[in-house]
Amino acid sequence: MKKAIFSPMIAAFLVLIILVTIPNQWIESMIPKDRVAQAATELDPIMFQGKYIQQAMLDDNSYLPMYGSSELARLDKFHPSNYFQETKAPFTPFLVGRGGTESLIHLLNFSEHIDQLKGKKIVFVLSPQWFQRKGTDESHFVPNYSSLQGYDFAFNQNINPKVKRKAIKRLLRFTPVNSDPILSTLYKAEITNDPWTKGKAMAVRPIALAYKNLLEKKDLYYSLVGSTPASREMSRGVKDKSWNQLESLANEEGSGLSTNNKFYISNYQYNKIKKLVPSLKGGKKHMTYGTGPEYRDFQLVLDLLKESGAKPLFISVPCNGYWYDYTGFPKEGRIAYYNRIRNQVLKMGFPIADFSKHEYDPYFLKDTIHIGWKGWVYTDRAIQDFYKGVKNPNDEVIWPH
Incomplete structure (x- = not known):
């Protein structure tokens, strides 16, 4: 009887030992060659929080990394993933981000690949709603936090110590970091001169390194297995059209899909909030996006990108003026x-596509906050000019002097 009970446990333990001891290079050699291409529009959180897929993507010059948050999932015919595929562009946008992926999460991600960013063109989409008075909170940070990236950050010696210390002070405010006894010990040792804390960090460092290696191996196995590719709407309707034609087409499509409200929000999205709309009128009279800790978090991202030698284009998404006026947001x-x-952004020497004048431009946004239709057309043009190195003075991309 005992043999029957313990045999499966022993077998499982042996399998675990085998999986852990298999060299990383062996696992990498088994990962399908099309895994990176599959992940480009997959928007899989496992990829965001991992390392291998993004590492392979950054090593391949045929990809243009595009970082942001929930707007990246608003795929339609005008979305960069579709537009640049159908127009046979020399690059493929690779989407990194989902709802709640704000500056600190992007900072950890960039830091993990800092040695690959030199000279790399990337696109970074900024959302006004990140910049709440109190900054990002647990509900946004926790689901997007990566233990692998957190531990990698602790061991990363390629980051400016001043930037690293500032980031650690912020990261320690969040539960996944502060409640991890090993990681928090390493972090605290970076920002203190206390010999007891530094001694504890030295003691747990080998354990932390072993755990980081296990997380890296886990990421490789996830990359090997992959996930079920999401069904994405792709369309050839944008092929062989001028920018004016695309804008007209976006207006036409947005108009046909936004017929049940006065805010130029798609019917589908408006139906989700329709019952709440009367109660939201005038409720945000004391709100502002002009202050808060997110600016300091974002500055850390800018500092790291500058240090890495990356070449980013920032996209400044506008608010839906009609909706924001209705809610009383000043x-x-x-x-x-x-x-x-x-x-x-300009102070750091980076270009920015400033779309703020499109607050009241119908169909520039798809709902109250997310870019869509016409907004994607303008984004596509900004990305194309940026990729080609075109500095058009009549364009909305502002370059630093």
Whole structure:
């Protein structure tokens, strides 16, 4: 009887030992060659929080990394993933981000690949709603946090120590970091001169390194297995059209899909909030996006990208002016954000596609906050010019002096 009970446990243990001891190079050699291409529009959180897929993508010059949050999932015929595929562009956008992926999460991600970013063109989409007065919270940070990236950050010696210390102070405010006794010990040792804390960090360092190696192996196995590819709407309707034709087509499509409200929100999205709309009128009179800790978090991202030698284009997404006016959100609180974020980016020597004047441009956004239809057309043009190195003075891409 005992043999029957313990045999499966022993077998499982042996299998685990085998999986752990298999060299990483062997696992990498078994990962399908099309895994990166599959992940480009998959928007799989396992990929965001891992390392291998993004590492392989950054090593391949045929991909243009595109970082952001929930707007990346608004795929339609005008979305960069579709537009640049159908127009046979020399690059494929690779989407990294989902709802709640804000500056600190992107910082950890970039830091993990800092040695691959030199000279790399990337696109970074900024959302006004990140810049709440209190900054990102647990509900947004926790689901997007990666233990692998957190531990990699602790061991990363390629980051400016000043930037690293500032980031650690922020990261320690969040439960996944602060409640991890090993990681928090390593982090605290970076920001203190206390000999006891530094001694504890030295003691747990070998354990932390072993755990980081296990997380890397786990990521390789996830990359090997992959996930079920999501069904994405792709269309040839954007092929062989001028920018004016695309804008007209976007207006036409947006108009046909936004017929049940006065905010130029798609019927599908409006139906989700329709019952709440009366209760939301005038409820945000004291709101602003012009201040808060997110600006400091974003500055850490800018500092790291500057240090890495990356070549980013930032996309500044506007608010839906009609909806924001209805909710009472002061226009001054939006303008303060547009101005501050534009100046912050330009000061670091990076270009920004500033779409703030499109607040009241019908069909520029698909709902209350997410870019879509016409907004994607403008984004496509900004990305294309950026990729080609075109600095058109009549374009909405602002380059630093």
